[in-house]
Amino acid sequence: QQQVKQSPQSLIVQKGGISIINCAYENTAFDYFPWYQQFPGKGPALLIAIRPDVSEKKEGRFTISFNKSAKQFSLHIMDSQPGDSATYFCAAKGSGGSNYKLTFGKGTLLTVNP
């Protein structure tokens, strides 16, 4: 049972373009939605995160858009750079004070061509 569905599986973008990665979830009890970035040979690292009480969060060139009614959220990378080439994972955390587990999407391999 895949609770967080991520698309596309891979994405190729030209330098300066916009990269968009989408995720959809099923569990309405999720209360925290992070995106992780992973470079080859490294562990994932938190990139940006959002809670469901806001519809958008921006940090530099990275923006999360959140649609609670559609149970979807997306990552937008503006002015994409070759250094952004990595695998991106969306995730969701269950609510409740004792639930700190993340459910991850399958990942998107982003390649930004120079």
Next chain:
Amino acid sequence: NAGVTQTPKFRILKIGQSMTLQCTQDMNHNYMYWYRQDPGMGLKLIYYSVGAGITDKGEVPNGYNVSRSTTEDFPLRLELAAPSQTSVYFCASSSQGPIYEQYFGPGTRLTVT
């Protein structure tokens, strides 16, 4: 702070052998996790711990065991290794909040042949 450290970085096991993957964090985090990452499959939670002496199963616990005797250490034990356990293993840790972030180690690449 070193963050989350994992040893070894690479290991080749023969079918039926056993080994322990080590994980240590120096951030005084209560929560620790073990994931496996297979190509195109994302990160699957194997086991997690909410504090010393407390562990629980994740999504794919079969073939693995864990223990948590200290806040810092969370070793993962593979008994009777099988080819299906060929994967990259990541350990992570997080605090109780209010800012929730999982910090990942560099990973252990395990091959079972």
